[in-house]
Amino acid sequence: MLSVNQYSSIQQAIDANPGKMIYLPAGDYEISEKIRIRSNQSGLFGTGRIIQVNSQAPIIEIEGVSNVRLQGVTLTRAENKMKTRAEAVLAIHCKNVEIDHVQIVDNRTRSGAIAVRNCVGVRITDCLVQNYMQITVDDRTASSDWGYAFNCIDGSGIVVTESQSVLIRGNRVIETHLLPTREIQKKYDLGKIIKKNSVKGTIISEETWNRTHVSNWHQGSAIIVSSPESSETIQILGNRIENAAQGIDIHADHVLISQNIVNNAFVGMKAMHGSRHVIIIGNQFIKNDLWSIGLMPGVASHAASAGKEGKPPTKANIDGGSIIANNIISDFGYGHAHWIWKDNGSPIKLDAGQKPTNPPLKDVIIQGNIVYNSGHDELNASPDNRPRYRFAIIVASEVKGLHFANNILHPGHEGVSNISIKQ
Numbered sequence: 001m002l003s004v005n006q007y008s009s010i011q012q013a014i015d016a017n018p019g020k021m022i023y024l025p026a027g028d029y030e031i032s033e034k035i036r037i038r039s040n041q042s043g044l045f046g047t048g049r050i051i052q053v054n055s056q057a058p059i060i061e062i063e064g065v066s067n068v069r070l071q072g073v074t075l076t077r078a079e080n081k082m083k084t085r086a087e088a089v090l091a092i093h094c095k096n097v098e099i100d101h102v103q104i105v106d107n108r109t110r111s112g113a114i115a116v117r118n119c120v121g122v123r124i125t126d127c128l129v130q131n132y133m134q135i136t137v138d139d140r141t142a143s144s145d146w147g148y149a150f151n152c153i154d155g156s157g158i159v160v161t162e163s164q165s166v167l168i169r170g171n172r173v174i175e176t177h178l179l180p181t182r183e184i185q186k187k188y189d190l191g192k193i194i195k196k197n198s199v200k201g202t203i204i205s206e207e208t209w210n211r212t213h214v215s216n217w218h219q220g221s222a223i224i225v226s227s228p229e230s231s232e233t234i235q236i237l238g239n240r241i242e243n244a245a246q247g248i249d250i251h252a253d254h255v256l257i258s259q260n261i262v263n264n265a266f267v268g269m270k271a272m273h274g275s276r277h278v279i280i281i282g283n284q285f286i287k288n289d290l291w292s293i294g295l296m297p298g299v300a301s302h303a304a305s306a307g308k309e310g311k312p313p314t315k316a317n318i319d320g321g322s323i324i325a326n327n328i329i330s331d332f333g334y335g336h337a338h339w340i341w342k343d344n345g346s347p348i349k350l351d352a353g354q355k356p357t358n359p360p361l362k363d364v365i366i367q368g369n370i371v372y373n374s375g376h377d378e379l380n381a382s383p384d385n386r387p388r389y390r391f392a393i394i395v396a397s398e399v400k401g402l403h404f405a406n407n408i409l410h411p412g413h414e415g416v417s418n419i420s421i422k423q
Contacts, residue, residue: 024048043069066095112159147201154219173222191217221249228274266337268292273300274317287335297353333388352396363401373410
């Protein structure tokens with residue numbers, strides 16, 4: 001068995017043995033440059049821990065190869081080097097890469113602890129991603145849609161862009177370092193607007209523009225799949241997500257989200273920006289505070305175009321043709337972020353687009369779900385057993401073609417829904 005210990009460095013062992021798997025024995029291995037995997041049929045496995053002392057560099061980069069495997073190793077960063085713009089694992093332009101039983105701890109980045117870009121057939125299975133968030137600034141001044149910047153917590157665990165046939169299964173994505181508490185908000189003045197353009201953003205309200213603080217200072221996602229016009233055939237199965245800002249964020253087509261537990265995120269999951277044919281089935285959403293399941297068009301959604309004035313035709317990038325089935329939403333409003341959003345959330349949200357030009361969400365089946373007001377079972381419930389949400393489900397007037405069947409929806413403090421539901 002080829003072992004790293006036979007060479008002067010991990011990189012030398014990999015370079016000397018193209019097309020082979022290299023064993024990393026137990027122990028700590030400090031590096032100051034990223035480890036590059038550049039040959040097919042190769043990889044790294046074992047029980048060792050790699051410690052990156054360079055905050056500017058990824059830990060492992062896999063580029064332009066196929067059938068590479070990364071298994072069992074632990075990846076982390078040195079003390080005082082944990083905040084970074086880089087990834088722990090970065091896969092670019094690859095096919096059939098497997099990232100299995102890898103532990104990634106304290107890679108605190110906005111880029112993604114595991115990042116997959118322009119890949120096909122990637123499998124991310126049974127990994128641990130722990131403490132991936134950082135204090136930073138969300139600078140939206142380059143966008144005419146927003147036009148401001150603010151202090152925030154941000155960071156994502158697993159990030160997939162412009163990729164197809166990706167499996168994300170059995171992972172634990174857990175944040176314990178930065179939680180959205182009053183103490184953390186006060187310490188870092190989170191939500192404070194620190195910069196504004198001279199012109200108001202086009203999709204934000206005058207009220208928000210005139211504020212000095214915003215509420216959405218807890219940013220990032222445990223799992224995000226983006227690039228809605230190129231990412232598709234994605235499976236997100238059996239993952240455990242704890243203490244995220246957003247649990248699962250989807251901007252892709254033909255997505256299956258099943259058997260996940262999303263515990264204590266202010267948003268359980270959402271699909272938007274032209275996410276078509278998304279199946280959300282058999283998940284547990286616990287202690288969410290703004291919504292648990294959300295479908296909505298976003299700024300990237302658009303209708304098909306025949307093309308004119310020299311512009312080529314475009315295919316539709318719309319939201320809908322999706323199913324929300326057999327999910328349980330419980331303990332809503334009992335998460336860490338309830339003090340921010342109070343009782344203004346709704347467990348299921350089917351919303352309008354961010355711009356008037358966004359095609360409406362349409363053709364969604366909502367069946368067999370339970371929205372459970374956990375508060376009325378407790379001895380210390382408020383005198384009127386007031387739920388911590390407005391409606392069990394809230395629907396924008398623009399949404400079309402909804403079909404409801406066999407749901408149990410405990411009413412919020414304003415009712416079951418803002419529209420009439422026939423089941």
